[in-house]
Amino acid sequence: xxxxxxxxxxxxxPNPHFNPYIYRSRLHRLVTVLFVVLxxxxxxxxxxxxxISSGKLFADIGISLSRMAIAxxxxxxxxWICAILFYQGRRxxxxxxxxxxxQSFPTFAALPLASFFLGPSNTTVIIFLVxxxxxxxxxSIISSLHLIRRDWNEAVGIAQLSGFAYFKLFLxxxxxxxxxxxxxxxxxxxxxxxxxxxxxxxxxMGLGNFFNLFSQNPRITTFGILGFLILIFSINKxxxxxxxxxxxxxxEE
Amino acid sequence: MKxxxxxxxxxxxxxxxxxxxxxxxxxxxxxxLSGEIFVFVGPSGSGKSTILRIMSGxxxxxxxxxxxxxxxxxxxxxxxxxxxxxxxxxxxxxxxxIGLVARNMSARHVKExxxxxxxxxxxxxxxxxYPRELSGGxxxxxxxxxxxxxxxxVIFMDEPFSELDSFTAEELRKELLRIWQNPEWIGGEARxxxxxxxxxxxxxxxxADRIAVLTPRPGKIERIxxxxxxxxxxxxxxxxxALEDELYRLIKP
Numbered sequence: 001x002x003x004x005x006x007x008x009x010x011x012x013x014p015n016p017h018f019n020p021y022i023y024r025s026r027l028h029r030l031v032t033v034l035f036v037v038l039x040x041x042x043x044x045x046x047x048x049x050x051x052i053s054s055g056k057l058f059a060d061i062g063i064s065l066s067r068m069a070i071a072x073x074x075x076x077x078x079x080w081i082c083a084i085l086f087y088q089g090r091r092x093x094x095x096x097x098x099x100x101x102x103q104s105f106p107t108f109a110a111l112p113l114a115s116f117f118l119g120p121s122n123t124t125v126i127i128f129l130v131x132x133x134x135x136x137x138x139x140s141i142i143s144s145l146h147l148i149r150r151d152w153n154e155a156v157g158i159a160q161l162s163g164f165a166y167f168k169l170f171l172x173x174x175x176x177x178x179x180x181x182x183x184x185x186x187x188x189x190x191x192x193x194x195x196x197x198x199x200x201x202x203x204x205m206g207l208g209n210f211f212n213l214f215s216q217n218p219r220i221t222t223f224g225i226l227g228f229l230i231l232i233f234s235i236n237k238x239x240x241x242x243x244x245x246x247x248x249x250x251x252e253e
Numbered sequence: 254m255k256x257x258x259x260x261x262x263x264x265x266x267x268x269x270x271x272x273x274x275x276x277x278x279x280x281x282x283x284x285x286l287s288g289e290i291f292v293f294v295g296p297s298g299s300g301k302s303t304i305l306r307i308m309s310g311x312x313x314x315x316x317x318x319x320x321x322x323x324x325x326x327x328x329x330x331x332x333x334x335x336x337x338x339x340x341x342x343x344x345x346x347x348x349x350x351i352g353l354v355a356r357n358m359s360a361r362h363v364k365e366x367x368x369x370x371x372x373x374x375x376x377x378x379x380x381x382x383y384p385r386e387l388s389g390g391x392x393x394x395x396x397x398x399x400x401x402x403x404x405x406x407v408i409f410m411d412e413p414f415s416e417l418d419s420f421t422a423e424e425l426r427k428e429l430l431r432i433w434q435n436p437e438w439i440g441g442e443a444r445x446x447x448x449x450x451x452x453x454x455x456x457x458x459x460x461a462d463r464i465a466v467l468t469p470r471p472g473k474i475e476r477i478x479x480x481x482x483x484x485x486x487x488x489x490x491x492x493x494x495a496l497e498d499e500l501y502r503l504i505k506p
Contacts, residue, residue: 151338154311158332159352159403169351173342250342252385 035234042227050220057210061231064207067122068194071129072187076179079134083141083178084171096142103135107193108200115201125197125206132193137182144178147251177247184240191232255322256284257407257446258308263317264471265303276471277303278315283465283474287322288444290433292461294451295504300472301450302411308448309409325407328356331400335412337392339384345395346371346380352403370398373438374428390421397425401432404440410449414456426459430484454500458493459486466503475503 043061047054086095107128118124156170198208207228214220263281266274278300285291285308293301306312308319310327331352339348346367353363371377374394384392393413400408414422429447436444451457457464458480466475478500482492 149338151334151336152340154332155334155338155340155399156351157311158309158330159355159399160328161351161355165351165354169343169347169354170340173340253341 032238035237039227039231039234042230046223046227049223050214060206060210063205064194064198067125067129067206068187068190071126072133072183072190074126075130075134075186076137076183078130079138079141079182080175080179083138083145083175087142087145099135099138103139105131107131108196111197111200120202120204122203124201125194125203128197128201129190129193133186133190136185136189137179140178140182140185141175142178144175148174173250177251180240180243180247184236184244187240191228255287257287257322257325258285258448259283259318259320260304260308261318261320263304263307263315263319265300265307265312265315278307279471279473281317281472281474283477285446285448287324288446289462290447290449290460291463291465292449292451292457293465293467294454294457294500295467295472296452296469298472299467299469301452301467303472304467305409305411305448305450309407328403329406331403331405331408333393333396333400333408333410333413335416337384337389337396337416339392339395339399341384344381344383345376345387348384348395349399349402352399356403366402370402373401373432374398390417390425393417393421393425397429401439405445406441407446407448410447412450412452415451415453422456426456430460434484454497454504455488457500458482458496459488464500466500468505475505478503 043057044054047057050057082099086092086099111124111128114128115124118127152170156166161170194206195208195211197203198206199212201208203209207224211221211224214224260281260283263278264276265278267277269275281304293304295301303312307315309330309332311332340351343351349367349370350363353366358366367380368377371380374397376391376394376398379387379391384395387395393416397413414425417425432438433444433447436442439445447460449460461480464478464480466478467473468475478496480496482490482496487493
């Protein structure tokens with residue numbers, strides 16, 4: 001059965017234990033489905049256990065995930081543009097120390113003030129999430145850009161690649177490994193910041209609201225955190241691990 | 254005959270420790286003629302690669318003047334790199350195509366041209382592979398195919414065969430000569446001009462119409478030797494050996 005497939009890679013994988021057939025196997029599909037279903041099943045039973053409506057719980061999770069997704073997309077685009085603009089030359093010498101200081105800005109110190117002016121709105125939460133997520137993505141993309149070899153640049157220069165083609169064939173692929181690594185770290189910081197921001201701002205919906213509501217109940221809080229971790233584990237396995245592997249493999253010489 | 258590229262009083266200094274300069278090239282004067290194969294030989298440190306980089310526009314920081322003939326512009330240049338300079342995230346076919354994409358050729362024409370180059374270099378089966386999956390010889394075939402795809406009038410080659418084993422190098426030199434002698438294969442009417450750098454004297458004699466011998470510290474042209482040996486060149490003839498002896502006498506380490 002296996003032998004009838006063409007070998008997916010004609011070149012040995014750097015990890016000797018890596019089985020190239022794994023992504024085509026029934027086991028892999030089964031595990032994938034499990035990762036998709038597991039968080040839902042957990043939260044469903046959790047809602048029964050905590051005697052809250054599962055609709056409210058899924059709405060809270062959905063709203064928090066949406067805030068995160070929007071903040072992440074904004075952060076990714078901003079980080080990418082800033083990295084391209086400021087990664088080299090005189091601009092880098094001026095901008096990078098400035099960004100490094102900004103990175104250390106104590107976000108939560110300014111949060112109560114911001115929520116006083118902007119209210120407990122989605123905007124407030126998203127702005128503060130962006131400020132948290134953006135830095136690892138930005139600095140990882142910068143370090144990706146520093147891996148550009150001189151002769152790659154020269155080959156592209158001699159070919160006179162410019163404009164959209166330069167973006168698509170050169171800049172974008174080169175920055176993907178950094179963007180993926182940075183996203184992994186940034187979102188890691190982001191999940192923590194998400195709950196904290198929602199609690200501090202006093203958002204009426206979302207996981208922050210949920211944990212705030214059950215702050216006196218250690219059992220529900222513990223199981224809630226467990227469910228949260230299962231969700232993040234699933235997202236990592238389904239999205240980030242494959243992306244990370246793929247992006248680094250692409251850059252291999 | 255009007256020269257295609259004229260170098261006037263070219264000199265180049267590298268700043269080594271921030272204060273003291275190292276003179277890489279001193280007062281280079283030279284004319285490259287249309288359709289010839291011009292080869293620089295010299296030991297390392299004689300600045301031969303630097304001259305090539307200045308002529309091709311890759312090096313912009315130098316003193317003196319580079320004058321191009323009326324019929325050529327930088328878009329007529331291509332460059333073959335010592336370490337191939339293939340972009341690892343692009344397939345072989347995509348690597349060959351970058352110059353064509355940059356020239357806004359339609360997708361159909363790009364594909365046609367790329368297929369032509371793949372066929373010429375025996376790479377048909379490897380179009381969808383990545384450079385990491387190819388041997389050194391195959392990679393440099395891709396490098397040369399990429400350089401020829403844009404119908405260049407001038408091909409700069411920086412030690413293109415020195416990373417390859419001697420058999421592969423010999424085969425590729427023969428292929429290059431065949432293409433140079435049949436310019437209609439790459440869509441040109443006149444022979445392309447080839448300006449090459451090497452540290453292998455035999456390679457210079459096999460290919461060149463004229464050979465510039467460089468001496469190091471500072472890089473200077475010792476002499477330009479005309480190579481009148483008839484083509485195809487007999488590598489074991491008396492005349493070949495005599496020219497080899499003459500060049501070795503000129504090259505001072």
